[in-house]
Amino acid sequence: MSEDSLQGGDLPLAGCRVLEHSRTVAAAYAGRLLGAMGATVVMLEPPDGSPLRTAPPLVNGTDHSALFAYLSPGKRSLVCDPRTSNGQRVLERELASTDILIDDTPVLEREACNLDPNVIAESFPALVHVSVLPFGASGPKANWDGEEVNLLHAGGEGFLLPNGLANELFPYRPPLKIYGHFGQYQGGSMAAFAALAAWWAVPQVGGQYVDVSVQDAVLAVGAFGLQRLGDGSLEHRSTRRFRYGGVFEAQGGFVELLTLEDRQWAALIELLGRPAWTQDEALHDPLERSRRGDEINRHIREWMSRHNVDDIVQWAQRLGVPAAKYRTPDEVIHGAHERSRGLFAPLTLDGGVQAQVLVAPFQFRCSELNAGGRVPALGESQ
Amino acid sequence: MKLTSAPLSGVRIADFTIHAAGPFCTQLLAQLGAECIKIESKTRPDAFRKPHAVYGRMTAATFDQVSVNKLSVRLNLKQPEAVLLAKRLVSVSDVAAESFRAGVMKRLGLGFEDLRATKPDVILLSLSSCGQSGPDAHFAGYAPLFGAWGGLGWMTGYPDGPPVEMRHVMDHSAGIHAAVATMGALHQRRRTGKAQHIDLAAREVASAMIGDALVQASRGFTPVRPGNRHLTMAPHGVYPTQQLDRWLTLAIRNDAEWQALIRELDQPMASSDPRFATADARLRHHDELDVLLTKCLSTRNADVTAERLQRAGVCAHVSWSMLDIARDPHLRARGTTTEVSAPGIPRRLAIGAPARFSKARDVGIRRLTPKLGEDEDYVFGELLGLSSAQRADLERREVIL
Numbered sequence: 001m002s003e004d005s006l007q008g009g010d011l012p013l014a015g016c017r018v019l020e021h022s023r024t025v026a027a028a029y030a031g032r033l034l035g036a037m038g039a040t041v042v043m044l045e046p047p048d049g050s051p052l053r054t055a056p057p058l059v060n061g062t063d064h065s066a067l068f069a070y071l072s073p074g075k076r077s078l079v080c081d082p083r084t085s086n087g088q089r090v091l092e093r094e095l096a097s098t099d100i101l102i103d104d105t106p107v108l109e110r111e112a113c114n115l116d117p118n119v120i121a122e123s124f125p126a127l128v129h130v131s132v133l134p135f136g137a138s139g140p141k142a143n144w145d146g147e148e149v150n151l152l153h154a155g156g157e158g159f160l161l162p163n164g165l166a167n168e169l170f171p172y173r174p175p176l177k178i179y180g181h182f183g184q185y186q187g188g189s190m191a192a193f194a195a196l197a198a199w200w201a202v203p204q205v206g207g208q209y210v211d212v213s214v215q216d217a218v219l220a221v222g223a224f225g226l227q228r229l230g231d232g233s234l235e236h237r238s239t240r241r242f243r244y245g246g247v248f249e250a251q252g253g254f255v256e257l258l259t260l261e262d263r264q265w266a267a268l269i270e271l272l273g274r275p276a277w278t279q280d281e282a283l284h285d286p287l288e289r290s291r292r293g294d295e296i297n298r299h300i301r302e303w304m305s306r307h308n309v310d311d312i313v314q315w316a317q318r319l320g321v322p323a324a325k326y327r328t329p330d331e332v333i334h335g336a337h338e339r340s341r342g343l344f345a346p347l348t349l350d351g352g353v354q355a356q357v358l359v360a361p362f363q364f365r366c367s368e369l370n371a372g373g374r375v376p377a378l379g380e381s382q
Numbered sequence: 383m384k385l386t387s388a389p390l391s392g393v394r395i396a397d398f399t400i401h402a403a404g405p406f407c408t409q410l411l412a413q414l415g416a417e418c419i420k421i422e423s424k425t426r427p428d429a430f431r432k433p434h435a436v437y438g439r440m441t442a443a444t445f446d447q448v449s450v451n452k453l454s455v456r457l458n459l460k461q462p463e464a465v466l467l468a469k470r471l472v473s474v475s476d477v478a479a480e481s482f483r484a485g486v487m488k489r490l491g492l493g494f495e496d497l498r499a500t501k502p503d504v505i506l507l508s509l510s511s512c513g514q515s516g517p518d519a520h521f522a523g524y525a526p527l528f529g530a531w532g533g534l535g536w537m538t539g540y541p542d543g544p545p546v547e548m549r550h551v552m553d554h555s556a557g558i559h560a561a562v563a564t565m566g567a568l569h570q571r572r573r574t575g576k577a578q579h580i581d582l583a584a585r586e587v588a589s590a591m592i593g594d595a596l597v598q599a600s601r602g603f604t605p606v607r608p609g610n611r612h613l614t615m616a617p618h619g620v621y622p623t624q625q626l627d628r629w630l631t632l633a634i635r636n637d638a639e640w641q642a643l644i645r646e647l648d649q650p651m652a653s654s655d656p657r658f659a660t661a662d663a664r665l666r667h668h669d670e671l672d673v674l675l676t677k678c679l680s681t682r683n684a685d686v687t688a689e690r691l692q693r694a695g696v697c698a699h700v701s702w703s704m705l706d707i708a709r710d711p712h713l714r715a716r717g718t719t720t721e722v723s724a725p726g727i728p729r730r731l732a733i734g735a736p737a738r739f740s741k742a743r744d745v746g747i748r749r750l751t752p753k754l755g756e757d758e759d760y761v762f763g764e765l766l767g768l769s770s771a772q773r774a775d776l777e778r779r780e781v782i783l
Contacts, residue, residue, distance in 0.1 A: 012578070014570075033559075037562075037566040056613035059598060069597045070596075138716060140712045140715060144692050145695070145697050146699055147615070149618060150697050150699040153620070153699055153702060154699045155707075156704055159701045162538075162546040164547040165547075166540060166543045174621065174629055176539070176546065176609060176620075177610055177620070178551075179595070180591060186551075186555060186558060189558040190558055190737060192562045193561045194736070194739070196568075197414045200569065201390075205741045205742075206741075209740040210738065210739050213718070216716065216718045216736065217736070219733060220558075220733050220736050221551040221557075223406075223732075224402075224447065224549075226731055226732065227732070228704070230730030231439075231443070246547060247526075249544065256529075322521075322523055323527070324521075324527040326545040327531060329592060329605050330599045337517050337518040337519075338589070340516040340517060343589065347597070355597050355601050357596070358586075358593050361586050362582040362586075366579060367570070
């Protein structure tokens with residue numbers, strides 16, 4: 001039995017070997033998800049290291065990238081510049097034992113890197129070769145480049161943000177991106193999904209090449225906007241808001257409140273202490289409530305401003321009103337719920353610095369996933 | 383089941399999911415070829431079959447993206463006989479997927495152990511707001527709440543403003559991650575023959591979107607909300623142009639791209655301005671940079687400028703509305719957007735194949751939103767072997783409802 005199968009004995013992807021040639025968050029996140037499920041993930045890094053090793057934000061007081069620390073635990077690092085003949089030998093040696101290649105080399109650079117999909121398919125017919133690029137590898141804009149802020153807007157979601165309270169307060173400011181690398185994470189998870197689907201089909205059709213685009217993935221998760229367009233409405237951040245509910249400022253923080261069902265509305269009335277305005281018969285009708293959303297929100301806003309955020313969410317959830325506190329990263333990492341579920345695990349950064357890292361955004365109740373570990377040093381698996 | 387060249391052809395899903403996140407996941411699997419059987423009832427139809435007033439939709443949807451390719455059957459799960467039929471359906475499927483609040487499937491008699499007793503290698507995907515365990519497991523929630531609990535809502539916003547509400551992208555992001563995990567479980571079962579219960583908490587997907595900030599927080603540091611700014615790139619942001627509400631997004635990664643930007647924007651003075659000479663200097667003077675760019679872009683056409691900058695190697699893109707997306711030849715050429723129509727559904731655009739596979743032409747939309755119970759001849763008749771008389775009797779007794 002190989003070392004890999006011993007290590008990953010009971011893991012969902014035990015025995016799966018992934019080669020990750022990445023410079024973008026999307027490709028690195030695809031490898032990260034596959035690694036968490038037990039795949040052996042080998043990163044090919046240029047001699048001076050992946051650009052993600054120095055990507056912001058940094059861990060406070062160190063020169064370690066918090067982003068790389070999140071994306072790389074448990075991966076192996078191999079220095080390989082596929083443009084050189086030595087690098088090409090390393091690449092071919094690795095590909096010979098690889099099930100899934102995740103690559104984000106721009107189309108125009110592929111030939112120089114010996115990463116042309118047709119050439120690779122000839123030499124490695126059982127390989128699943130997944131390309132993940134900002135605008136994909138085919139189509140008139142395949143050679144366009146984009147960072148997160150460009151891609152979130154190219155996929156349609158950027159134009160629609162912020163919605164709700166932030167837009168009401170600052171209607172004339174430019175649209176706002178989601179924190180961090182949301183679009184890249186969608187591209188990465190789509191790449192991981194497509195990779196595993198193509199790997200599933202290997203016994204029937206052999207390996208194949210898969211073209212994933214971050215823009216496509218952002219649009220896929222924003223599909224509802226296109227559906228609304230088909231229904232005849234063009235969404236805009238100033239009008240894309242819940243008729244009532246949303247973000248409210250309470251004492252000590254912000255609350256998200258959303259009642260979609262009649263029983264939740266009834267529970268909200270209880271939460272508010274049955275004030276006189278809620279006794280209006282007409283408000284029994286959900287369509288009427290939507291029409292009078294602004295009026296309802298004014299009342300809720302006034303009530304929220306007089307109460308403590310933690311009290312509100314506690315009462316609300318007890319009564320069956322969907323409400324949540326806008327929690328800070330500090331509250332998340334120390335959250336009782338997260339602790340109880342083992343969402344975080346110890347992580348050792350280069351130089352022995354200790355931190356905590358999110359294990360995975362899913363759990364397998366019959367298998368413990370790979371958790372935490374170490375950020376690999378450059379070239380340590382040479 | 384009709385087999386195709388799509389990668390997941392031959393995989394069958396018994397789909398109990400409702401609303402957005404779970405159905406998005408099974409829709410992805412179905413676009414890649416899985417046969418997905420949606421289980422509803424007249425008394426508990428999925429959200430798209432009803433008005434969605436809080437969202438401003440006053441009637442049922444005629445087309446629903448997250449139900450494409452799905453087959454539909456009716457089962458009234460309040461009846462024990464319907465639960466038995468649901469179990470039979472699970473036993474001829476590869477995956478069962480559900481998105482009820484934690485504990486509901488168990489109360490129905492369809493919990494993981496119940497299903498495993500029927501099908502020893504069952505894969506159950508449970509997608510919920512807070513997961514199957516932990517003190518908050520019973521909390522109900524929707525996308526904006528996932529974002530709030532998970533920290534993504536807090537980290538998103540203008541630095542001097544309130545946190546921002548996450549919308550359907552949050553649901554659907556949970557759905558993609560659920561699809562990844564489902565594929566992981568399928569591979570595990572193929573290798574080991576083992577059952578698996580996937581527990582996906584949508585709020586944990588929201589936390590995964592701020593994984594870097596959580597590493598920082600674990601060291602006692604309070605991460606800052608950056609708005610549209612970036613910690614190493616400048617300029618970086620969203621800028622107004624000549625056209626009203628037509629914004630240009632820009633991300634400048636290095637000095638060469640900075641020089642290309644000011645060359646394309648005809649700003650020779652900026653080229654030698656020491657305030658903008660290096661990335662560090664540009665970061666320190668980001669406010670002045672934004673003033674300069676806002677002024678010079680205010681006389682320029684957003685679309686022409688984006689194309690010109692891309693040709694010069696600069697990351698630029700117009701902030702696109704869905705109308706821009708609907709008209710885009712690139713997305714059409716890739717099959718990302720695709721035209722659909724059916725009786726009662728006038729021609730419109732939908733989201734097609736989520737990725738392009740070199741050996742599969744059958745990836746994408748094969749059929750549109752199913753009518754409630756449309757596929758019972760195949761599912762109840764062919765798959766479960768029920769006779770017409772049996773089915774009529776079950777309908778009469780409201781087991782099939």
